Amino acid sequence: MTISVTPLADPARTASSHRLAWLASGAEGAPAGSAYLRVFTAAGQDHLAELEIGVHPAERRRGVGSRLLEAAVDAARQHRRRSVIAQAVADSPAERFLAARGFRKVLTLTYARLDLATADHAALAAVADRPHPGYRLTSWQGTVPEELIATFTASRRAMDDMPMDDTDYGTVVWDEERVRSAAAAIAARGEVLRTVAVVAESTGAIVGFTELVVPADGTGDAQHYGTAVLPEHRGRGLARWLKAAAVRDAREHHPALAGLLTDTADSNHAMRGLNDSLGYAPTHRSTEYQLDLG
Numbered sequence: 001m002t003i004s005v006t007p008l009a010d011p012a013r014t015a016s017s018h019r020l021a022w023l024a025s026g027a028e029g030a031p032a033g034s035a036y037l038r039v040f041t042a043a044g045q046d047h048l049a050e051l052e053i054g055v056h057p058a059e060r061r062r063g064v065g066s067r068l069l070e071a072a073v074d075a076a077r078q079h080r081r082r083s084v085i086a087q088a089v090a091d092s093p094a095e096r097f098l099a100a101r102g103f104r105k106v107l108t109l110t111y112a113r114l115d116l117a118t119a120d121h122a123a124l125a126a127v128a129d130r131p132h133p134g135y136r137l138t139s140w141q142g143t144v145p146e147e148l149i150a151t152f153t154a155s156r157r158a159m160d161d162m163p164m165d166d167t168d169y170g171t172v173v174w175d176e177e178r179v180r181s182a183a184a185a186i187a188a189r190g191e192v193l194r195t196v197a198v199v200a201e202s203t204g205a206i207v208g209f210t211e212l213v214v215p216a217d218g219t220g221d222a223q224h225y226g227t228a229v230l231p232e233h234r235g236r237g238l239a240r241w242l243k244a245a246a247v248r249d250a251r252e253h254h255p256a257l258a259g260l261l262t263d264t265a266d267s268n269h270a271m272r273g274l275n276d277s278l279g280y281a282p283t284h285r286s287t288e289y290q291l292d293l294g
Helices: 064-078 093-100 121-129 149-159 176-188 238-253 269-278
Strands: 004-008 017-025 031-040 048-055 083-089 104-115 135-141 192-200 206-214 220-229 257-265 281-292
Touching (some): 083 093, 093 104, 104 269, 149 176, 149 220, 192 238
Antiparallel strands (some): 104 281
């Protein structure tokens, strides 16, 4: 099979990355597969690129994926990336494809879902209503209010020690511009960003947060984007409080939602236990693979 790989123009750019793209086609020009390489450019992650390859089922095992991978890895080297990461469903052909081409397994994720139709909402409400002396909850939709943006931005470092196992992920460096840009990107897709945060009464500063992205029409499943509490405020049950409150917040503002989705590193025992305790049920697992370019 003759395969042509054509670079595509992808104008989508953010403050922290840009994306390269390729289309693979057969001798008669019919599309056979595509590849996308997200090149991270912000400080803390400017050594990294993230790869996504898709090949039409009818075209697999004909070298399409290999050609696309070659083009993407060459581009990663040209951009002086140190590592390329890619994700695959556990025990899938994609895992075997990546492993056979020099990628190594660096992280395993468990995906879970809270079914809002069958969840124990009385128990969740009891968690959300439990007082935490010295702290209060607040919430908003879309971009964080200006009066909270400074401490919300500072609270993002709570994600810095999130377990990433052997992944060369670096550190996501947040400033106010990046916070605004992330919210704007979600809005541009037509989706809704809901955030619940915990505030320390003594300082008025945000010390933890949880984010949920809701589909544009408010139906189907919403996706958790992150839950974290600053290290100096951990051990007080704040993350559990936040997540239970986020469930109630989602139901109040988007009553047609069917479920909430989350994914957690297998090594993040604390968050996996928290999810289990709130009724999230595992659905599947995926693995993160990494190619070390030196």
